[in-house]
Amino acid sequence: MSTDEQQRAALDQDDIDSPRGRLLAGIADLVDTFTAETSEVQQKAAEERAALLHAVAAEYGPERTADEITLAEAGRIRRAYKLVEEATPRLIVEAHEREGKSATEIATTLGCSPSYASRVLREHRATAGE
Structure with a gap:
C-alpha cells in the first residue's frame, strides 16, 4: 500500500x-x-x-577493426560504452552476490582488471555496512 x-x-x-x-x-x-x-x-x-x-x-565483434568504423557507428558505440560504464559496478556486485563469482572471474568476463573488480566489491561492502 x-x-x-x-x-x-x-x-x-x-x-x-x-x-x-x-x-x-x-x-x-x-x-x-x-x-x-x-x-x-x-x-x-x-x-x-x-x-x-x-x-x-x-x-561489433572482435574481428572488426578501427579503420572500418564510421562516425555514426562511433557515436552509437560511445553511447553504449557510457551505459555499460555506468552499469559496471552494479553488474560486478550482482555477479559476486548472486552467482558467487570471484573478482578475478568477473574481471575476465568484463575485460577489466581484477583490482578494479575487487575495489568495487570492497566499496560496496563498506557502503552496505554503514
Whole structure:
C-alpha cells in the first residue's frame, strides 16, 4: 500500500466528504498517476538503452577493426560504452552476490582488471555496512 493509499484509508468518511478531504484525495490520486507514468517512462528508457547495447554488441565483434568504423557507428558505440560504464559496478556486485563469482572471474568476463573488480566489491561492502 502506497503512502497515498494509507493516507486515504486514514481519512474517515466525514473527512472524505469535506472540501479538505476531497482535495487531499485528489492530490493523492494525482501523485499515484504521476508515479505510474514516471515508472512507465523509466521502463521505456531502460528498454531503449538495452536495445542499443544489444544492437551494438551484435554488430561489433572482435574481428572488426578501427579503420572500418564510421562516425555514426562511433557515436552509437560511445553511447553504449557510457551505459555499460555506468552499469559496471552494479553488474560486478550482482555477479559476486548472486552467482558467487570471484573478482578475478568477473574481471575476465568484463575485460577489466581484477583490482578494479575487487575495489568495487570492497566499496560496496563498506557502503552496505554503514
